Amino acid sequence: MRLTSNYSHRRERTGFTVAGSRFIKENCRWLFPMFRWRTFLPRCNPQCGFSFIIGAVVLFLISYLYISHRTRVGRPFRLGQLGARLHNGAHIQGSGRRNAFSSTDVKIPKPRRRWEEKAEAQNESGVEGTVSWRQVSDVINLMAKMTPDDPSSGKPAVQSEVLMRQIKELTEAMLSEKTMLPKLQDPPMCVGDLKEGEVEDIFCIPKPNYLSHIKNPCWYTDEMFREVKVRKLNCLPYFHILGCAKSGTTDLWNRLMSHPHVVSNDGLLHKEGLWWSWRRYGISGYNRNKVMNFSEYVDLFQDTARQIQASVESDSLLQQILITGDASPPDFWDFRGWTNISQNRNHHIPRVITPHLMKHFYTNPKFILMFRDPIERLYSDYFFVGGGLTSLDFHNDVLASINLVHSCVKRFGLVSCFYDHRLYIKLPVRLPFACYSVFMREWLQVFPKENFLLIKTEEYDEDSEATLKEVMAFLGLGPLRENVLQEITEEERSRVTVQRKIAGPMRNATREILHSLLDPCGLELARLLKNDKFTWS
Structure with a gap:
């Protein structure tokens, strides 16, 4: 009786295993290959098959991480090129509209064209471009490696006396009552007929x-x-x-x-x-x-x-x-x-x-x-x-913005510049x-x-x-x-x-x-x- 019982128990267990394997083969062939372990390892027990799959996955992940690390570290990017890019490429030449506001007696880093780039990206794809965290990290890490004697470290190009003169003239314009709008004595009235470019009255x-x-x-x-x-x-x-x-x-x-x-x-x-x-x-x-x-x-x-x-x-x-x-x-x-x-x-x-x-x-x-x-x-x-990535970017863009605003105010007046769309889209700060x-x-x-x-x-x-x-x-x-x-x-x-x-x-x-x-x-x-x-x- 014991032999019969053991035999029947083993037969039931074996039948269950075979039926389960057949079900997986017929219905789950699209799943992860570990469900078809009997196909690849016909003479291996389940524990051995799963161990092999886990080892293969671990090996794949290690290889992927190693290759990614080598690709990132081995990037052909020189420190001198980064300095030149931060000093020159980050402040490329402005358009003719900005040059109309530019002063001729001061040489400063040119503002970035970040806003024009964003506008072009939106016009082309309707989605605003963003800087990836990896790019941010790379720039910050390489900036930290720069030495003070590096010529690409971004020394201010504006002489102190010229900058202080610009600040003084800008401050006087911002505080002057002459730059205030005239106070209306009577409420504005309906005009009615709209000209080209005017909005709802x-x-x-x-x-x-x-x-x-x-x-x-x-x-x-x-x-x-x-x-x-x-x-x-x-x-x-x-x-x-x-x-x-x-x-x-x-x-x-x-x-x-x-x-x-x-x-x-x-x-x-x-x-x-x-x-x-x-x-x-x-x-x-x-x-x-x-x-x-x-x-x-x-x-x-x-x-x-x-x-x-x-x-x-x-x-x-x-x-x-x-x-x-x-x-x-x-x-x-x-x-x-x-x-x-x-x-x-x-x-x-x-x-x-x-x-x-x-x-x-x-x-x-x-x-x-x-x-x-x-x-x-x-x-x-x-x-x-999204004006920049580092405090150096901000410093150079502040100098550029002061020069742009000063040149505009000196030529057109404070109200015309502070309420002007053209200058607004050109200012990096x-x-x-x-x-x-x-x-x-x-x-x-x-x-x-x-x-x-x-x-x-x-x-x-x-x-x-x-x-x-x-x-x-x-x-x-x-x-x-x-x-x-x-x-x-x-x-x-x-x-x-x-x-x-x-x-x-x-x-x-x-x-x-x-x-x-x-x-x-x-x-x-x-x-x-x-x-x-x-x-x-």
Whole structure:
């Protein structure tokens, strides 16, 4: 009986093994070859077959890593060639448009054509080119091997006395009241007929009749839907977060979105409408895009309108507390589209800019302005937009930008240059809007200081909870419980520029140059705002 039992047990086990092998052969031939181990190793048990496969995989991986390492290390790339590339290739000759702004008495490194390269890449493929992490690492490692005596290490080509003269003349122009736009005595009027290149005249759009029982600025319009007239609720932002790139506006917005009474929009990152400064004129950063009219901008806030409309229909009180906003930093400083405004026709400097356009729609708007140390912000912004890879790139591009801006201002005037699209796309460092006072004084000519909540980014970083409480009080939002507010403030920071950390600290020589240029702007900003905390000198 025992022999029979053992025999039958062995037969069942063998039958199961054969059946399983036949099933794998017939149904899984497309899988990894290890499922067909009996084909390759007919006389080997399963343990032996799997061991062989694992060994083959390990050998393959070792070979692949070794070949990759040898290819990377054995690259035919000489240190001298890298130095020449960093010194010359990174600052290639500019176009004729840049040469029109160039000075003849100064020889400096030419700005990079990074922006033109990005535009060409977008036009060809619709995708913006990026630098791989391996390229970044290679350049940084080879830069570290350079000796101070290396002629390719990038010594400043601008003589100190010439540079200081340029800085002095630029500072005088930025602080002079003569460079301010003339204050309008009467509101702009509708022009009506549009000339070539001009965009929608919003002064021809009647100011909406905002509903008094709704906190957010909303109004009804009659529209046709399937040959039936319907009433549609439209809304504009209750508040605007302004500032400059890398000042913390995205982080503040994301934390505000945690409040149950604040609704996001359908703009970029559900945050930026970018209409007042860019999309209204068909501008998209350094490129051109489709022009967006006012009704399309209003459609970005349809989510808020739907929630408020549902609240009205259900007789709840949400319409009295729900608000939405627009956090588009360029709205504060980017006035490049002024030549497309009908009211500026036949004028060599603008009469109407973004604050005047907003004044037409808003009676008592709320602006939240964030200001960061302009030097640190400029350094972070440089790497954020892909300007360069190292602190040496930044140093050379700062010198090039100072020369370009100085030459332009000396020839055409500050307003024509600071609000000019051609110069903007040529600058390797976005230097003009680092002087906050130039733009702040234009806003204060249109809106009183009471419409602005001014936030210093450094204080926001140190105590974000106190800043959030201040913002909520300014917007009339209900207070949050302490534990909820603490959870919001402990969230991870948004949009931290990793490239800036890779590049390391700014060079002391660069910092001294920027202090000489921008410290007077900080003093002027403190004077305009009557608040000394906005000086970073």
